[in-house]
Amino acid sequence: MAQRPVPLRVTVPAPVLPLHRTPRPATRKKGAAGAVRAMFRNVIGDQQLSPHVSNAPNLSALVKSPLQFIMSDAKARKIGMFLLLSTVFMVVEFVYGFHSNSLGLVSDACHMLFDCAALAIGLYASYISKLQANSRFNYGYGRFEVISGYMNAVFLILVASLIVLESLERILDPPEITTESLLAVSIMGFLVNVVGLTFFHEHHHHHHSGGSCGHSHSHSKKDLKSLAGITLRAKGGDYTVLGVEDHHHHEHDHQNSSAQAHHGHVHTTQEHGAGFGHGHLDDVHHGHLDDVHHRHQLGGIHHNHGSPCSHGHDHGHGHDHEYNHDHADHGHDDEVEHDHTDHNMQGMFLHILADTLGSIGVVVSTLLIQYQGWYFADPVCSIFISALIIASVIPLVKGSAEMLLQRMPRSTESRIQRYMKQVEAIDGVWSYQDLHVWNFTNAEIIGSLHVLATRGADREQLRVAVSGVLKKAGITDLSLQFETV
Amino acid sequence: MAWKDPGRETMEGRAAESSSSAVTFVSLPLTPPGKQKQPVVDRSQEATSTAAKNLEYSPHPSLLANGFPGGSGNAAPSPGAQFQFVSEKQQSRILSAYPASHLSRTTPSPVIRYSVVRNAVPTSGRSQSEDGKNFRKNSGDGFMPRVLRPGNRFTKRVLVLIVLNLAYSATELIIGLFTRRIGLVSDAFHLSFGCGVLSFSLFAMTWADQPPDKVYTYGHGRLEVLAGFTNALFLLFLSFSLAVEALHAFVQDESEHKHYLIVSAVSNLLVNLLGVWFFRSYARINFAYRKAQDINLHSICLHVLSDSFRSAGVILASWLLSLGVTYAETLCLGLVSITIFYTAMPLFLASGGVLSQMAPSGTTAAALDKCLRQVRMLDDVVQCYNARFWDFVPGSIVGTLLMQVRKGADEQSILQTVHGIYNDIGVKDLTVEIETYE
Numbered sequence: 001m002a003q004r005p006v007p008l009r010v011t012v013p014a015p016v017l018p019l020h021r022t023p024r025p026a027t028r029k030k031g032a033a034g035a036v037r038a039m040f041r042n043v044i045g046d047q048q049l050s051p052h053v054s055n056a057p058n059l060s061a062l063v064k065s066p067l068q069f070i071m072s073d074a075k076a077r078k079i080g081m082f083l084l085l086s087t088v089f090m091v092v093e094f095v096y097g098f099h100s101n102s103l104g105l106v107s108d109a110c111h112m113l114f115d116c117a118a119l120a121i122g123l124y125a126s127y128i129s130k131l132q133a134n135s136r137f138n139y140g141y142g143r144f145e146v147i148s149g150y151m152n153a154v155f156l157i158l159v160a161s162l163i164v165l166e167s168l169e170r171i172l173d174p175p176e177i178t179t180e181s182l183l184a185v186s187i188m189g190f191l192v193n194v195v196g197l198t199f200f201h202e203h204h205h206h207h208h209s210g211g212s213c214g215h216s217h218s219h220s221k222k223d224l225k226s227l228a229g230i231t232l233r234a235k236g237g238d239y240t241v242l243g244v245e246d247h248h249h250h251e252h253d254h255q256n257s258s259a260q261a262h263h264g265h266v267h268t269t270q271e272h273g274a275g276f277g278h279g280h281l282d283d284v285h286h287g288h289l290d291d292v293h294h295r296h297q298l299g300g301i302h303h304n305h306g307s308p309c310s311h312g313h314d315h316g317h318g319h320d321h322e323y324n325h326d327h328a329d330h331g332h333d334d335e336v337e338h339d340h341t342d343h344n345m346q347g348m349f350l351h352i353l354a355d356t357l358g359s360i361g362v363v364v365s366t367l368l369i370q371y372q373g374w375y376f377a378d379p380v381c382s383i384f385i386s387a388l389i390i391a392s393v394i395p396l397v398k399g400s401a402e403m404l405l406q407r408m409p410r411s412t413e414s415r416i417q418r419y420m421k422q423v424e425a426i427d428g429v430w431s432y433q434d435l436h437v438w439n440f441t442n443a444e445i446i447g448s449l450h451v452l453a454t455r456g457a458d459r460e461q462l463r464v465a466v467s468g469v470l471k472k473a474g475i476t477d478l479s480l481q482f483e484t485v
Numbered sequence: 486m487a488w489k490d491p492g493r494e495t496m497e498g499r500a501a502e503s504s505s506s507a508v509t510f511v512s513l514p515l516t517p518p519g520k521q522k523q524p525v526v527d528r529s530q531e532a533t534s535t536a537a538k539n540l541e542y543s544p545h546p547s548l549l550a551n552g553f554p555g556g557s558g559n560a561a562p563s564p565g566a567q568f569q570f571v572s573e574k575q576q577s578r579i580l581s582a583y584p585a586s587h588l589s590r591t592t593p594s595p596v597i598r599y600s601v602v603r604n605a606v607p608t609s610g611r612s613q614s615e616d617g618k619n620f621r622k623n624s625g626d627g628f629m630p631r632v633l634r635p636g637n638r639f640t641k642r643v644l645v646l647i648v649l650n651l652a653y654s655a656t657e658l659i660i661g662l663f664t665r666r667i668g669l670v671s672d673a674f675h676l677s678f679g680c681g682v683l684s685f686s687l688f689a690m691t692w693a694d695q696p697p698d699k700v701y702t703y704g705h706g707r708l709e710v711l712a713g714f715t716n717a718l719f720l721l722f723l724s725f726s727l728a729v730e731a732l733h734a735f736v737q738d739e740s741e742h743k744h745y746l747i748v749s750a751v752s753n754l755l756v757n758l759l760g761v762w763f764f765r766s767y768a769r770i771n772f773a774y775r776k777a778q779d780i781n782l783h784s785i786c787l788h789v790l791s792d793s794f795r796s797a798g799v800i801l802a803s804w805l806l807s808l809g810v811t812y813a814e815t816l817c818l819g820l821v822s823i824t825i826f827y828t829a830m831p832l833f834l835a836s837g838g839v840l841s842q843m844a845p846s847g848t849t850a851a852a853l854d855k856c857l858r859q860v861r862m863l864d865d866v867v868q869c870y871n872a873r874f875w876d877f878v879p880g881s882i883v884g885t886l887l888m889q890v891r892k893g894a895d896e897q898s899i900l901q902t903v904h905g906i907y908n909d910i911g912v913k914d915l916t917v918e919i920e921t922y923e
Contacts, residue, residue, distance in 0.1 A: 110729050138873035143841035154718045165674040173667040404840045405707045408700045436702045448916040479885040479916040
């Protein structure tokens with residue numbers, strides 16, 4: 001199996017670009033799960049595309065690497081297949097609509113066009129967010145998925161409000177609707193969208209059956225609920241089931257919290273996707289033991305992976321984290337109350353859900369019109385469904401907007417006081433200033449802090465202690481500035 | 486401010502220049518080549534002048550603002566006090582009549598304080614008024630008073646635009662309902678559709694000045710960037726839907742273009758041209774964003790501009806139709822859609838870049854590189870890496886830096902020097918991690 005040589009990042013022209021990223025030890029992703037997957041991971045994961053892309057955009061690389069990524073990742077592969085299916089269906093609809101000169105079909109095809117565009121954007125965003133950090137994006141491209149989630153949410157809100165406005169017009173002046181071909185087409189569209197929904201939902205099922213996690217999941221019952229149930233819960237804003245994990249576990253005591261930090265280290269060196277069952281048990285176990293007995297030593301272990309590496313391995317962390325975040329979540333949420341909604345996935349899912357609801361609405365209203373002659377059924381159904389869509393999108397807007405505004409993560413917010421008191425209580429810390437904590441993506445929490453240390457305090461030990469406490473608080477990427485008082 | 490006075494007494498023994506107020510600074514033993522202390526004096530003067538004005542905090546004497554621009558409200562997006570985390574231990578030290586031993590630091594190594602201590606109460610979520618000073622003039626007010634107060638003139642202009650739009654749509658709606666002309670009703674709805682996004686921008690303009698609090702630790706300025714981004718998204722959506730409409734008109738043989746809508750199109754055009762006039766200083770496609778409100782106002786300007794394009798396109802299309810040009814509607818709407826897409830793209834990319842924590846580009850990037858080179862050339866600095874910078878808001882850069890310093894070097898002075906170097910180009914929040922190189 002011929003692997004492409006991995007370009008050394010150290011040899012990027014140093015005098016021109018600041019070496020803002022330390023040479024990260026190349027992650028050796030040897031593991032189980034097949035040589036093919038490892039090969040793809042090596043191609044995508046270790047190869048930094050940006051030296052090529054930023055200097056001279058090589059068009060074939062620009063097209064090939066997203067495709068390679070899509071093929072390599074399981075979830076992305078499914079979404080790609082669904083995108084293909086949607087596109088084919090849309091083209092068929094367009095052709096048929098033009099041929100039979102039916103405006104309804106053409107407008108439905110345009111609606112599907114929006115859908116496919118949203119899916120394509122979401123897929124591309126999930127590819128981009130895996131890229132390595134470079135001189136233009138010092139923290140990496142992870143924010144793109146939050147932005148794409150926000151974009152999807154805004155577009156959904158706009159579309160839904162447009163539909164509401166149009167329905168109001170139609171109530172006042174109900175036009176004649178020919179319903180023959182529309183019924184068949186909308187039923188087919190509904191089936192296509194249901195397939196997409198199962199693609200998004202299957203990931204949740206699949207991992208959950210394999211997961212061996214200690215704590216109880218409240219949503220295990222919900223897996224068996226029907227689509228209608230999902231819809232109702234979507235309206236209520238509870239996102240536990242909708243293909244995307246939104247964990248708000250009650251907090252276990254913070255003895256366990258160090259395992260989360262430990263996780264971060266393990267990720268860079270371990271094949272995460274395949275052996276996650278084993279990996280998790282080991283990590284959680286490790287974390288428990290370590291933290292209970294050796295608080296400072298744990299900090300020592302952390303120190304080996306201290307600042308240079310912690311910045312470096314973030315992206316490995318995020319890399320593995322995004323699609324397998326459900327796996328990682330279980331280990332994490334044992335300790336730390338995390339909000340792990342992947343906004344990108346949530347946005348795409350809501351888009352497909354909105355389409356499904358639209359198809360249901362069209363079917364229902366068509367039946368009502370055909371068999372009951374209630375011509376106002378069409379706008380009323382549309383209004384109802386648009387209201388549902390808007391209600392289900394609002395949590396996504398709030399979540400992604402909060403992340404974009406650099407708000408302190410909600411999971412950290414409630415506990416930050418306690419952890420700050422712990423930091424103060426450390427020997428040698430006089431006080432602290434300028435604490436900033438925010439979500440970079442759903443998986444990474446970045447923080448910065450200025451610590452005023454008393455003179456004579458051992459700075460390394462202080463750093464280890466403070467970063468240990470803050471990593472327990474959930475901060476994955478910490479910058480500490482020490483000043484001596 | 487009562488507790489300024491104890492500070493002044495204890496400051497006597499220090500070998501430091503002091504200005505007339507309690508703001509003092511310490512001279513640096515390690516001055517980077519070519520740097521004068523002069524600008525620092527000016528900034529402290531500025532700080533005192535703002536202290537004379539409505540300043541809500543007073544800098545703790547030992548924790549002084551060494552010319553740190555963020556302490557005094559200059560062009561930073563939030564001119565008020567930055568409400569940041571300060572430990573209770575620290576706070577109690579300041580508020581109480583502390584013994585001088587805490588502060589009698591007569592060692593030669595300078596004390597670095599780049600942030601100004603604010604009387605933050607980290608534990609409680611109560612507003613700042615419990616400190617007995619009002620942190621913000623407007624903090625307790627609701628949304629409407631802040632909008633109507635004679636403050637930012639752009640706020641008033643946006644309000645005028647929104648009110649005009651809504652008023653026009655309401656009259657059109659009523660007329661349409663009475664005369665049973667659905668075209669008027671739908672037109673009324675479509676015209677007022679953009680008002681939602683404009684009101685979000687308005688909200689962002691009024692909310693962005695709020696001081697930082699416990700959860701928005703950098704402040705609320707980024708809301709303006711988000712509002713600008715949302716406006717850009719709306720414009721892209723508008724261009725897509727106009728393209729879809731053009732396609733509709735292409736598919737349909739007869740155009741259902743109602744001619745009594747010309748009046749409403751003309752008046753919409755006039756209202757939007759008034760809006761463009763209001764924001765004429767932002768009427769460019771590629772705009773160099775210097776402050777937070779630049780993005781927001783630029784997006785509002787592009788919004789009204791695009792709306793006027795659309796109305797102009799509708800008028801043009803109906804005129805061409807009356808001339809007998811077939812597919813006039815398709816052509817005009819398609820042209821307008823492409824134009825709106827083209828004007829919205831730079832705004833979308835720029836605001837998206839800020840939101841995704843892209844490193845500042847252009848001249849700022851060159852300045853950052855220069856600062857990095859300067860830092861690397863300092864004595865005792867072995868290596869300097871992991872320099873990561875991002876715009877919180879255009880013009881306000883946040884960054885972290887990791888340095889390796891030779892063992893035994895004076896880290897505090899190096900820290901101060903580095904902060905000084907980066908301060909001069911506008912990096913408001915810098916966190917420098919120093920490691921000892923063995």
